[in-house]
Amino acid sequence: MKNNFLQRSVTGVLFVVVMAGSMLYSPFSFGIVFMLISALTVSEFGHLINRDGRARVNRTITALGGAYLFLAIMAYCAAVADARVFLPYLLLWLYLLTSEIYARKERPLENWAFSALSQLYVALPFALLNVLAFHSGEKGVVAYNAILPLSVFIFIWLSDSGAYCIGTLLGRHRLFPSISPKKSWEGSVGGGVCAIIAAFVLARFFHFLPAWQWVGLAIVVVVFGTWGDLTESLLKRRLGIKDSGTILPGHGGMLDRFDSSLVAVPAAVVYLYVISLYAF
Secondary structure (H helix, E strand, O other): OHHHHHHHHHHHHHHHHHHHHHHHHOHHHHHHHHHHHHHHHHHHHHHHHHHHOOOOOOHHHHHHHHHHHHHHHHHHHOOOOOHHHHHHHHHHHHHHHHHHHHHOOOOHHHHHHHHHHHHHHHHHHHHOHHHHHEEEOHHHOEEEOOHHHHHHHHHHHHHHHHHHHHHHHHOOOEEEOOOEEEEEHHHHHHHHHHHHHHHHHHHHHOOOOOHHHHHHHHHHHHHHHHHHHHHHHHHHHHHOOOOOOOOEOOOEOHHHHHOOHHHHHHHHHHHHHHHHHHHO
């Protein structure tokens, strides 16, 4: 038990340091690290589907597609490339569609569906981190701001930690017992309170969003992050597995670590666009 706790702690600290450090150090390190994370997570998703045997996903092509989509949206958001940067990604989709004609596999529809899901469910949310990171400033100059994408992960991390601690102590009412029997309403509320406190702290030091918008962002991330966690739990339950992988000792696979963000990041992008429209 002690060794497992130590393993989880060391892995967790290194995980946070690498992610936060890559975002804060430079846009280049941010791009490299999250491009690799996107490719690894897409590949892991394909491995789970292939192991189940209901479909066959080309892990190499979909992983390369996930990595390229991240870099393409990064280049577009940073204003170093125009929309033509997405043309190679469209070729990926054409290949995934036409390859099934020649492969003559038993379940082409399932292969198409899960290949597409690897891009929409896994690759796209990672790529949307660039929408949070790059913003047009004065005179149309694009600036890199690591705090906004990092804040999404801060809210998720604190919400998860708070939900675990408070749920362990006070949890009585199950949130979704048929999908994740350990999650409780008490823990979810407690995790949300931790995230809201963090939102006020961020508002104190970073003034590009007013306090109420920081709080709103925290609430959106917590709510949709919880749904993201439950979505991955449903996926694992349908596939009959406990962890999505073993790449992170003591923490499972990449999908296990990023399940919340795969839904929270798109929700955060929508929220910030909505409030920007409201502001004008």
